[in-house]
Amino acid sequence: MQAGRPIELNGKPIAGGKVPLVCTPLVGRSADAILCELERIVPKRPDVLEWRVDFFDRIGDAEAVIATAGRIRQAAGGTPLLFTRRSAAEGGEAIALGEQQVVALYEALCAARAAELVDFEMRSDPAHLRRVREAARANGIALVLSYHDFTQTPPAAEILQRFRDAQALGADVAKVALMPRGPDDVLTLLAATLQASRELPIPLISMSMGGYGALTRMFGWAFGSALTFAIGDRGSAPGQMPIEDLQAVLAIAAKAFGGK
Amino acid sequence: MQAGRPIELNGKPIAGGKVPLVCTPLVGRSADAILCELERIVPKRPDVLEWRVDFFDRIGDAEAVIATAGRIRQAAGGTPLLFTRRSAAEGGEAIALGEQQVVALYEALCAARAAELVDFEMRSDPAHLRRVREAARANGIALVLSYHDFTQTPPAAEILQRFRDAQALGADVAKVALMPRGPDDVLTLLAATLQASRELPIPLISMSMGGYGALTRMFGWAFGSALTFAIGDRGSAPGQMPIEDLQAVLAIAAKAFGGK
Numbered sequence: 001m002q003a004g005r006p007i008e009l010n011g012k013p014i015a016g017g018k019v020p021l022v023c024t025p026l027v028g029r030s031a032d033a034i035l036c037e038l039e040r041i042v043p044k045r046p047d048v049l050e051w052r053v054d055f056f057d058r059i060g061d062a063e064a065v066i067a068t069a070g071r072i073r074q075a076a077g078g079t080p081l082l083f084t085r086r087s088a089a090e091g092g093e094a095i096a097l098g099e100q101q102v103v104a105l106y107e108a109l110c111a112a113r114a115a116e117l118v119d120f121e122m123r124s125d126p127a128h129l130r131r132v133r134e135a136a137r138a139n140g141i142a143l144v145l146s147y148h149d150f151t152q153t154p155p156a157a158e159i160l161q162r163f164r165d166a167q168a169l170g171a172d173v174a175k176v177a178l179m180p181r182g183p184d185d186v187l188t189l190l191a192a193t194l195q196a197s198r199e200l201p202i203p204l205i206s207m208s209m210g211g212y213g214a215l216t217r218m219f220g221w222a223f224g225s226a227l228t229f230a231i232g233d234r235g236s237a238p239g240q241m242p243i244e245d246l247q248a249v250l251a252i253a254a255k256a257f258g259g260k
Numbered sequence: 261m262q263a264g265r266p267i268e269l270n271g272k273p274i275a276g277g278k279v280p281l282v283c284t285p286l287v288g289r290s291a292d293a294i295l296c297e298l299e300r301i302v303p304k305r306p307d308v309l310e311w312r313v314d315f316f317d318r319i320g321d322a323e324a325v326i327a328t329a330g331r332i333r334q335a336a337g338g339t340p341l342l343f344t345r346r347s348a349a350e351g352g353e354a355i356a357l358g359e360q361q362v363v364a365l366y367e368a369l370c371a372a373r374a375a376e377l378v379d380f381e382m383r384s385d386p387a388h389l390r391r392v393r394e395a396a397r398a399n400g401i402a403l404v405l406s407y408h409d410f411t412q413t414p415p416a417a418e419i420l421q422r423f424r425d426a427q428a429l430g431a432d433v434a435k436v437a438l439m440p441r442g443p444d445d446v447l448t449l450l451a452a453t454l455q456a457s458r459e460l461p462i463p464l465i466s467m468s469m470g471g472y473g474a475l476t477r478m479f480g481w482a483f484g485s486a487l488t489f490a491i492g493d494r495g496s497a498p499g500q501m502p503i504e505d506l507q508a509v510l511a512i513a514a515k516a517f518g519g520k
Contacts, residue, residue, distance in 0.1 A: 183450075183454055183482055183483055184451070184454060186482075187447050187450055187451050187454075187483075190443075190447055191444070191447050194443055194444060194447075211516070211517045211518045212482075212517070214513065214516035214517050215479055215482065215513075217516075218513075218516075219475055219479070222443055222472075222475065223443055223447075239516070241512070241515075241516045245512045245515070245516065248508065248512060249509055249512055249513075252501070252505045252508060252509055253474065253475075253478075253509075255501075255505070256471070256474035256477075256478075256499070256501045256505065257471045257472070257474050258471045
């Protein structure tokens with residue numbers, strides 16, 4: 001079966017090249033809340049943890065952020081950590097920091113090597129993006145460049161262009177998440193992902209959100225998406241499924257697709 | 261969530277309008293073998309049973325066929341029976357009967373009202389198709405007109421035309437089953453089904469076969485397919501999944517799609 005290019009860390013595929021990786025978000029407001037989430041999540045064996053730092057009440061304190069990342073990694077027992085500040089414009093929480101401060105936070109986190117991957121939005125100011133990319137590169141951290149639209153799904157050619165943009169901007173992984181308005185949009189997202197996976201040398205992550213999009217969270221891997229998000233304890237975007245349900249479907253699908 | 265138009269019997273939707281219906285094939289060579297299959301299948305609660313009469317060693321004996329249909333229905337406890345002779349040209353078993361004899365068998369079975377639905381191939385001789393349609397209509401039996409290609413998936417416009425053909429030929433239900441050569445073909449089949457479901461007033465059944473196509477057996481309902489085939493005891497086409505697996509995925513999907 002056609003599958004996404006696996007996501008690598010320093011040349012080694014995560015989880016032995018498993019596709020799709022299942023990633024659960026951490027959305028606690030405090031370090032204690034996050035560690036409490038982790039206690040419930042870790043036994044469910046996600047392949048990657050995403051810390052959505054825009055939920056964190058001390059996001060303005062870089063030292064606290066780095067210390068908390070360290071505590072997460074200690075509790076996670078080797079599961080790679082994806083560090084993400086999602087902007088309010090792309091579906092994240094409103095935060096008190098300006099963009100310059102966000103970039104400085106990414107730089108500090110990368111310098112401390114406090115995560116294995118960082119997600120940065122590809123629509124960010126090019127100078128900011130360059131700084132985050134350099135910080136990630138200099139410290140052996142994989143850079144996910146992401147694009148989110150919570151209102152609609154553009155035509156396939158535009159989606160394909162978003163993936164190309166990410167690659168052109170130096171992404172190690174390109175991520176596109178869109179809201180479908182109907183089942184057609186789900187097929188459009190899958191078709192564009194498939195085309196991008198044939199054209200681009202980097203691994204991709206894509207999904208349709210919301211109810212209609214659940215299909216892509218379960219089967220996007222068959223069209224070139226290397227990672228899917230699922231709820232470990234609490235979700236971070238519309239349409240995410242409990243990790244147990246997703247893992248059950250993936251096991252059945254692996255059997256049904258029978259190596260094709 | 262977009263769903264297929266439910267399949268009705270005399271104006272009443274099967275299984276209360278459940279979408280998708282899950283249909284398991286019966287492929288025994290003898291009446292005893294079929295009844296043995298049924299003992300294993302009935303506890304798994306399929307919504308429809310398909311008797312693939314081309315597997316039956318006494319297909320040349322209309323009385324034996326009708327009697328066996330009666331025994332199947334008795335054992336099935338009210339689960340509707342779909343009677344199907346699949347031709348060798350469309351993936352069925354080779355049989356000793358000529359097409360005239362097949363049509364006479366359908367006429368006899370309909371006259372005996374020995375099934376709730378019959379499947380007849382839309383590429384059949386038009387005169388034969390007319391006779392089967394009349395026999396089904398005269399006896400209140402639903403007519404599925406079907407099209408199978410075990411080698412390829414044509415472009416979406418051609419697939420849509422097959423659904424239209426079935427409707428034009430007087431089908432109560434239109435069925436199209438195609439072999440994909442890659443994941444693109446799976447999306448093509450789903451897109452064509454979605455378009456047909458918006459355009460045509462009759463319920464549709466569609467699937468991609470083989471490994472790639474398993475996705476459509478699980479999620480074709482979200483794109484307008486009203487029924488999906490699963491293995492109760494033994495399969496009848498490439499890519500069919502065990503009914504238990506399919507039911508598990510459908511339950512998870514119903515939760516994930518959350519009414520959309």
